[in-house]
Amino acid sequence: MQLNKRGKISGALAVASQVLLNPTVQAKEEITAAEWDYDTAIMYYGEDDSRVSALEGMVGATRTNGDDQTLSLKLTVDSLTGASPTGAVPQNEAQTFTRPSGNGSYTVAPGDTPLDDTFKDTRVQLNASWASPINRDWDWSTGVHISKEYDYLSLGANIGFSRSLNQNNTVLTMGLGGYFDTIEPEGGIPEPLTAMVLRDNFTSEAAYREAFNATRGESSDTKTTTELNVGISQVINRWLITSLNYSFAQVDGYLTDPFKLISVVDDDGVAQQNLYENRPDSRTKHALFWQTKAYLNGQVLDIGYRYMFDDWEIQSHTIDFRYNYQFGSGHYLEPHLRFYRQSEADFYAPFLMEGQSVPTYASADYRLGKMNTYTVGLKYGMLLNNSQEVSVRLEYYMQQPEDAGFSAPGQLSGLDLYPDVQAVILQLNYHF
Incomplete structure (x- = not known):
């Protein structure tokens, strides 16, 4: 989950010249001295x-100089x-599970979805980027990323270029x-598709530890x-701008979730037993993203569509959909609707059947399953003096996993294998 900043749009000319849709492209203004936002x-x-549940805080600073x-x-x-x-x-009966560390266990009540109640983490992330014109038509940018959690470290870097054409009405980007x-x-990396061991099945702690290890x-x-x-961004006229972007990602290495x-x-x-999941060690993803913004009698309509597919099927x-409604004196409302539909991975299964051969790859993680999600929200913002802005966003999120065609045997047919997830999102922003 990331905090996202969306700029305000105050007029038709602003829509045409400043609100370029590719996130790597910034609107240009005449600046005579360095400024901080x-x-x-x-x-x-x-x-x-x-x-x-998550609580996230963000602080960002941008310095723009005269060049x-x-x-x-x-x-x-x-x-x-x-x-x-x-x-x-x-x-239908209580279940006991070993904690990921191997230290201790927890019990799940009859009929309940098994949840690991040890889920707790704190993440600190720092991003830094630099962007500069090369000449009248070319810009470039570069950035670095570092993120650290208790058991996870991520390091990254990027570089991008943009080319303006057609009197700056067309912008080509590459990153x-x-x-x-x-x-x-x-507790270490679990061996793929090995069975979870339980302390109560061993006569001594030493024997249990040997089996766990x-x-x-x-x-x-x-x-x-x-x-x-x-990508490409195109100003159609003073009231309409559109963009189309393609992204490719190649991921290699350890892609399994060690806790699933x-x-x-x-x-x-x-x-009969619970196995630690196993996923392929590579994934290739392709995505197409289209977005259009239109200025309609003082209001801004923002519509986007994204299609993604990968070699996990x-x-x-x-x-x-967003609609930025300005109602005077610097106040605005922005309703938000989002719909997401996903098919299941080719190795996804809610369970495996005893007596059948264990596949090379298998995961019951609902995030890899068939699902629909819905987001409905409203953002209220207000402009203050000296280009300051304050806003609040409240959204309701529902995730509905679906049966991808698996026949549930015995008692599973009467249990909820695909429970809905509902969440509330509240965000406060202050720009100065």
Whole structure:
């Protein structure tokens, strides 16, 4: 979850010349001296049923000098707590699970979705970027990224170029980025598709520890990501601007979630064991993004569509709608609607059947399953003196996982294998 800043639009000429839709392209203004702009935000995200909740704060600073060069700095700190689904199936009787570290266990009530209540993390992220004109037609930018959690480190860098054509009414963009991530989960990396061991099944702590350690591999692992983005933004007239972008991403390395499980059940739907999931060690993603903004009698309509597909056989469609309504004296309202639909990965399964061969790759993580999500929200903003702005955003989010055609045996047919997730998002922003 990231805090996102959206600029205000105050007129038809502003729409045509300043609100370029590709995020790497900044509107140009006549600046005679260096200026600093600051953005601060705080966001709360909370799911129902005591699941995941997050509190995130952000502070950003942008310095623009007389040569139209910009330095941008952003610090983000967030804290996540709550309970996260493990991927194991619910049962008609209580279930006991070993904690990821191997130290201790927790029990899930009959009929409840198994949730790992040890989910807790704090992330600190710093982004820095520099953008500068090369000449009248070319701009370039570069940036670095570092993010650190308790068990996760991410380092990245990017570079981009933009070319203005047709009296600056057309802008071509290209960007390249790379990331290197290291994960060090508490308890080590589980061996793929090995069975979770339980302390109560062993007569001594030493015997349990020996069995638990046999399910562990290395203490850490890594993954790399390479991204390429190309796009075009086009001013149609004084009231309409549109853009089209294509992005490619190649991810290699450890892509499995070390905390997720998949249950093996018998013909009665009774879980016989829980295996640690396993995902392929590479993923190739393609995405097309189209966005159009229109200035309509003092208001701004913003519509976007994104299509993504990858070699895990996941396809997704996202439709995003915003309408910025100005009602005088610097006040505005911005309704927001978003719809997202996703197909399941080719190795996704809510459970495995006993007696059948275990596949090479398997995951019951609902985030890789078939689903629809809906977001409905409203943002209120107000301009203050000296180009200051304050805004508040409230949104309701619903996630609806769907059955992708799996026949639930025995008791599983009467249990909720695809529970809905509902959440509330509240965000406060201050620009000065």
